[in-house]
Amino acid sequence: MKRIDNFNEINNALIKIKNYKKKLITNFYPNREKNDIWISKGNFYIIDKGEVVYFINKKARHCTLFFIASSNEELSKSLPNLIVEFQDEILILDIVQREETSELLDIFYNHSFYYYTSLVRMNRLSGGKDFLLDQPEGIKEASSSHLVSIQNLFNTFFDEKAEQLPERDELIRWIENKNILVYEENNALGGFLIYEIIGNTLYLRYWFVHPDFREKKIGSKLFNFFESKGKDTNRHIFWVIKSNENAIKRYKHYGFVEEKMYNFILSNKMISYE
Structure with a gap:
């Protein structure tokens, strides 16, 4: 694991995985302004595992996990080693997708990750x-x-x-x-x-x-x-915890509707959402 010193290292990692010319899989979408804050604090790390690159944002009580992989297969092969390296840490990652199930989610579930909670996106047209x-x-x-x-x-x-x-x-x-x-x-x-x-x-x-x-x-x-x-x-959007039925009902009163867009939060530890 190497501490990231500048934003170019993020771009280089993305280019590297894209050059494999496979079906790129990721939950990481670089944002220079946000990523530079993490870098300046010395909390952002990169782990290069060939056709998969992981990013770790270290926080006080857990680590946020991001990944860029050339394919689902390569991601599945690399996860066991990552899990061993961070067996004493709490890893949290989020996966945004349009389906409520997917092969990507199953990869993490099959490698000792657990469902924590999920969010749904809501929108309202002007x-x-x-x-x-x-x-x-x-x-x-x-x-x-x-x-x-x-x-x-x-x-x-x-x-x-x-x-x-x-x-x-x-x-x-x-x-x-x-x-x-x-x-x-x-x-x-x-x-x-x-x-x-x-x-x-x-x-x-x-x-x-x-x-x-x-x-x-x-x-x-x-x-x-x-x-x-x-x-x-033209459009107003936000995310809400999917199980928060009262909030969703309130937003619908304002004219918002649920989209088929979900954000699944997973962890390598079994933690109850409260």
Whole structure:
């Protein structure tokens, strides 16, 4: 395992696997901005196993696993050695696909990986339901003064295995780009919503209301104001835990529908999702 020093090493690994000219299999889609953060922290590693390259992002309590393989067959052959190398670590990986079953999932299940949870993508086309255009009382764009409070809420209430918690530098960038809405009352942060607009698509990244502030319709105010931010986009999308039936029902009320797009979270340890 080698620590990655620069983004070019990622590109070179991708080119190497593509040059085998087989059916490339991967769960890793390089993002320079995000990957450079991991590299700068010294937490991003590469493991070269011939026709399969693994990437490891080391976190405090687990490691996130990515792979680029020339084929399912090569991936299946290389996994046993990887599992031995990380038998004392918790590995978490996610696989995004359009089917609820696949040969790729079976490869990991057959090599001592376990289902942890899964997410489904939901979308809403522009038009239809009307949303607030005026800024609701108590809701505003986040500033640097909110950074620590937002981090604390992530660390306390979110599942780092399933929800890919953002790095501090990512939060700073979102604050600078005015992509975080917060609800504040008596200097207490009652909730936040993080979004991005990419092209003609509005992406909901994270949405949270503190338990002490629920039943005040803060979540709906954040959500409606978020929707108004994307009033000129064509499509609004986000991911939700597939077993969260109450949340899915609520989103459908807003005009969203489930897509045939799933994100399966797997682990090399049997861990119960709560």
